[in-house]
Amino acid sequence: MPKRSIQMFLRNKISAYLIVFAFFMIALFGGISIGTIQVPFRDIAFLLSHHFFGTSLHGVDPSFDNIVWKIRFPRVLLAALVGASLAVAGAAFQGLLRNPLADPYTLGVSSGASAGAVMVLFFNVQFSWLSGFTLPVISIMASIVTIFIVVLFAQAIERSLKVETIILTGIIFSSFLGAVISLMIALTGEELRQIIGWLLGSVSMRGWDYIQLILPFFLIGTILLIIHAAELNAMSFGEEKAQHLGVNVRRKKLIVLIAGSILTGAAVAVSGTIGFVGLVIPHFIRLIWGPDHRHLLPLSMFAGAGFLILADLVARTIISPTELPIGVITSIIGAPVFAIILLRKHRKGRRTA
Amino acid sequence: MIQLTKLSGGYDGKLIVRDLSFSVQKGELFGILGPNGSGKTTLLKMMSGIVPVSSGSMQIEGKEIKDYKPKELAKRLAVLPQMTPQAFSYTVKETVSLGRYAHQSGLFPIWTEEDEQAVNKAMERTGTIQFANTSLEELSGGERQRVFLAQALAQEPEILLLDEPTNHLDLSFQKELLDLLKKMASEAGLTVVSIFHDLNLASLYCDRLLLMEDGTMNGLGIPSEVLKEEPIQQVYKTAIHQRPHPEVPKPQMSILPEKAAKEETEIIIDGTCITHKDEFIALEAPVLLKTLSAGVIGAGWGWHRSFVNRHVDKNYWHDSYKEDMKGFLKQHHFDINETVGMMTAVHLRKAAYRFVEIEDVSVFVVVTAGVGNAVDVSRAVEHSRAFLPGTINTWVFANGYLSEEAFVQSVMTATEAKVKALFDKKVKDPLTHSWATGTSTDSVLIAATQRGAHQAFAGTISPLGQSIGKAVYECTIESLEKSGTGERI
Numbered sequence: 001m002p003k004r005s006i007q008m009f010l011r012n013k014i015s016a017y018l019i020v021f022a023f024f025m026i027a028l029f030g031g032i033s034i035g036t037i038q039v040p041f042r043d044i045a046f047l048l049s050h051h052f053f054g055t056s057l058h059g060v061d062p063s064f065d066n067i068v069w070k071i072r073f074p075r076v077l078l079a080a081l082v083g084a085s086l087a088v089a090g091a092a093f094q095g096l097l098r099n100p101l102a103d104p105y106t107l108g109v110s111s112g113a114s115a116g117a118v119m120v121l122f123f124n125v126q127f128s129w130l131s132g133f134t135l136p137v138i139s140i141m142a143s144i145v146t147i148f149i150v151v152l153f154a155q156a157i158e159r160s161l162k163v164e165t166i167i168l169t170g171i172i173f174s175s176f177l178g179a180v181i182s183l184m185i186a187l188t189g190e191e192l193r194q195i196i197g198w199l200l201g202s203v204s205m206r207g208w209d210y211i212q213l214i215l216p217f218f219l220i221g222t223i224l225l226i227i228h229a230a231e232l233n234a235m236s237f238g239e240e241k242a243q244h245l246g247v248n249v250r251r252k253k254l255i256v257l258i259a260g261s262i263l264t265g266a267a268v269a270v271s272g273t274i275g276f277v278g279l280v281i282p283h284f285i286r287l288i289w290g291p292d293h294r295h296l297l298p299l300s301m302f303a304g305a306g307f308l309i310l311a312d313l314v315a316r317t318i319i320s321p322t323e324l325p326i327g328v329i330t331s332i333i334g335a336p337v338f339a340i341i342l343l344r345k346h347r348k349g350r351r352t353a
Numbered sequence: 354m355i356q357l358t359k360l361s362g363g364y365d366g367k368l369i370v371r372d373l374s375f376s377v378q379k380g381e382l383f384g385i386l387g388p389n390g391s392g393k394t395t396l397l398k399m400m401s402g403i404v405p406v407s408s409g410s411m412q413i414e415g416k417e418i419k420d421y422k423p424k425e426l427a428k429r430l431a432v433l434p435q436m437t438p439q440a441f442s443y444t445v446k447e448t449v450s451l452g453r454y455a456h457q458s459g460l461f462p463i464w465t466e467e468d469e470q471a472v473n474k475a476m477e478r479t480g481t482i483q484f485a486n487t488s489l490e491e492l493s494g495g496e497r498q499r500v501f502l503a504q505a506l507a508q509e510p511e512i513l514l515l516d517e518p519t520n521h522l523d524l525s526f527q528k529e530l531l532d533l534l535k536k537m538a539s540e541a542g543l544t545v546v547s548i549f550h551d552l553n554l555a556s557l558y559c560d561r562l563l564l565m566e567d568g569t570m571n572g573l574g575i576p577s578e579v580l581k582e583e584p585i586q587q588v589y590k591t592a593i594h595q596r597p598h599p600e601v602p603k604p605q606m607s608i609l610p611e612k613a614a615k616e617e618t619e620i621i622i623d624g625t626c627i628t629h630k631d632e633f634i635a636l637e638a639p640v641l642l643k644t645l646s647a648g649v650i651g652a653g654w655g656w657h658r659s660f661v662n663r664h665v666d667k668n669y670w671h672d673s674y675k676e677d678m679k680g681f682l683k684q685h686h687f688d689i690n691e692t693v694g695m696m697t698a699v700h701l702r703k704a705a706y707r708f709v710e711i712e713d714v715s716v717f718v719v720v721t722a723g724v725g726n727a728v729d730v731s732r733a734v735e736h737s738r739a740f741l742p743g744t745i746n747t748w749v750f751a752n753g754y755l756s757e758e759a760f761v762q763s764v765m766t767a768t769e770a771k772v773k774a775l776f777d778k779k780v781k782d783p784l785t786h787s788w789a790t791g792t793s794t795d796s797v798l799i800a801a802t803q804r805g806a807h808q809a810f811a812g813t814i815s816p817l818g819q820s821i822g823k824a825v826y827e828c829t830i831e832s833l834e835k836s837g838t839g840e841r842i
Contacts, residue, residue, distance in 0.1 A: 098440035246427025246455030291441035
């Protein structure tokens with residue numbers, strides 16, 4: 001009897017990975033395929049195989065190569081990396097802060113990144129040695145500086161660095177930096193559209209360079225968080241309990257904070273503040289497959305990636321050729337879908353209880 | 354095992370625990386007591402390394418607690434707090450499995466057969482295995498607490514610290530949890546340190562107790578040394594009464610509720626309370642009286658309102674005479690829980706009553722005496738165990754507040770008065786033909802209103818003793834005369 005239930009349990013988790021990975025792959029291919037020019041799935045597979053493994057093109061239309069490899073694939077990949085980063089960071093912050101309402105933006109990291117980016121746009125800063133990367137690099141730096149100030153400030157309030165203190169400090173810095181951003185917007189004349197457009201978020205016209213920029217942060221942040229899944233589980237029962245279970249709470253908390261902030265900062269820097277992904281994807285995964293972070297983090301990663309690819313697909317196709325800001329789409333689609341799932345899940349739960 | 358030396362500590366530089374020194378041995382069940390704000394929880398948090406030590410030392414196995422790495426400490430010491438916050442709905446199995454965290458190492462730890470067994474064993478011991486795949490959210494507070502106990506046990510610790518573990522548990526699980534801890538302490542050598550709010554549970558289960566007051570030690574020792582009325586009253590600043598447990602040799606404390614004015618008004622028990630019938634004599638008191646008796650029903654210490662002396666045939670025999678007596682009382686609409694019941698083969702018209710008042714105390718005595726089976730106690734060994742009818746039932750109702758000594762002395766005084774009456778009426782033991790001292794089935798009841806003047810003693814020359822002596826002697830004589838001295842029944 002217990003053996004069977006363990007098997008069931010495993011099958012359940014394996015099916016979870018299969019479902020989420022399938023969703024991601026469908027989104028990936030769909031994102032590359034759909035647009036003003038349709039590219040068949042078969043051709044996409046050959047093209048990707050050609051670029052990754054050097055296989056022959058099997059007579060695929062060479063114009064597709066340009067569309068897929070130069071434009072759509074980097075765009076889709078960037079959406080995937082941003083979505084994955086935000087979802088993983090959101091899951092980790094929710095676990096660490098023991099608050100299902102936390103998201104990657106709770107601690108003010110994104111406000112830091114945004115303030116950095118808006119400042120670059122506002123003052124029209126351009127460092128020649130960074131060429132086109134001035135904005136994202138400054139933005140990432142601003143986000144890292146912000147999280148350090150938040151942690152140091154929280155520590156000055158209280159040495160033990162309780163999550164309640166961190167949340168409060170995060171709120172203080174978020175609103176302060178938010179005000180700085182608003183001030184710059186208010187003082188901006190003709191550049192307003194550019195700033196607003198950036199703040200609403202977009203993954204268009206970024207190219208391979210931006211992928212190179214976000215990839216190392218994504219890998220470091222995600223790996224750090226996934227190897228701290230057990231600690232996140234322990235810490236979601238409170239810091240004292242985690243310490244009793246043998247977790248070096250202070251150190252692990254800092255690692256999770258920094259890893260989550262790197263992910264958030266890098267995502268915001270390359271794509272602006274895209275809302276909803278970091279809040280809802282982990283919630284959604286937790287609702288279906290439970291809160292165990294060892295599974296929650298990787299599942300959220302794939303689900304977040306797939307979700308943002310689809311959101312971007314909708315953003316650029318729904319009233320084509322005009323592109324909508326992706327952040328608007330994530331919320332417009334995500335909120336009602338999530339609301340329905342929440343409602344059905346709770347109804348079902350009540351019936352079976 | 355655990356050694357505290359001049360330990361002080363607290364929060365933000367404010368010392369809450371001051372200068373504590375004690376040690377806990379392996380396999381001991383050690384209780385921490387104290388009123389709210391006395392520093393119990395802070396002490397426990399210092400013992401688990403959550404609150405830092407300001408001065409002094411806190412050692413486990415000879416090593417300072419701050420020198421332990423978190424995982425190293427978690428393998429030795431587990432904690433069950435009063436409440437564990439939970440933001441997400443983990444399953445019971447997932448929650449208990451977290452107890453193995455300290456036993457795992459590496460970036461991607463492997464779940465071994467040993468881990469699985471430790472988790473299953475912990476769930477079995479705490480009776481949570483049936484919920485293994487249930488979400489924590491669906492469990493009651495008590496069930497959740499057991500899950501967290503399982504989590505702590507899955508750590509396989511040598512020391513278990515608990516903060517009021519029975520707080521959310523109902524009576525049967527309180528007992529089960531503490532029985533389990535006691536068993537693990539004595540059999541597996543688990544050292545258990547627990548905070549208790551309930552002094553009585555602590556007294557029943559702990560080997561030793563620490564009583565805390567304002568962050569310092571007020572008492573340390575076995576329960577009977579620590580749980581004394583005076584220090585407990587002083588530390589908890591309330592009226593407490595200590596009594597031994599009825600079944601086990603441990604002290605039990607009861608709080609004394611403040612008395613309302615109407616509970617203080619004096620009540621006099623006298624002849625007006627008596628109902629006299631052929632079948633029984635009953636005395637109905639207006640309030641519950643504190644009693645010490647050897648009745649068929651309501652024996653020992655108790656609080657009773659109705660007192661019934663039932664007449665039975667001289668050939669009465671019943672295998673379960675207590676059940677028969679209960680049936681009789683029910684039939685006559687007496688509440689069994691509030692009644693002291695006695696039996697006698699003596700005709701009840703031979704009963705005698707007296708009301709005697711001396712100084713600030715009065716007593717009302719009822720005696721039914723029959724001496725068909727009179728016995729000389731000094732030669733009682735010569736008697737066979739055969740049942741012969743005849744009994745002297747003595748009831749003493751004292752209108753006053755009697756100490757426990759006074760109750761016991763009342764029994765003595767009443768007995769002495771009875772013996773003297775038998776002697777004066779020249780009652781002889783029919784078998785040995787020596788002076789009889791009583792009959793083989795005599796019974797006695799002392800009941801007190803516990804209102805009015807305090808009576809510390811009831812020895813023969815105290816006012817209470819004098820009234821009992823006089824009343825019992827006179828009643829016994831009168832009753833014997835009514836039945837005809839020395840005659841059978």
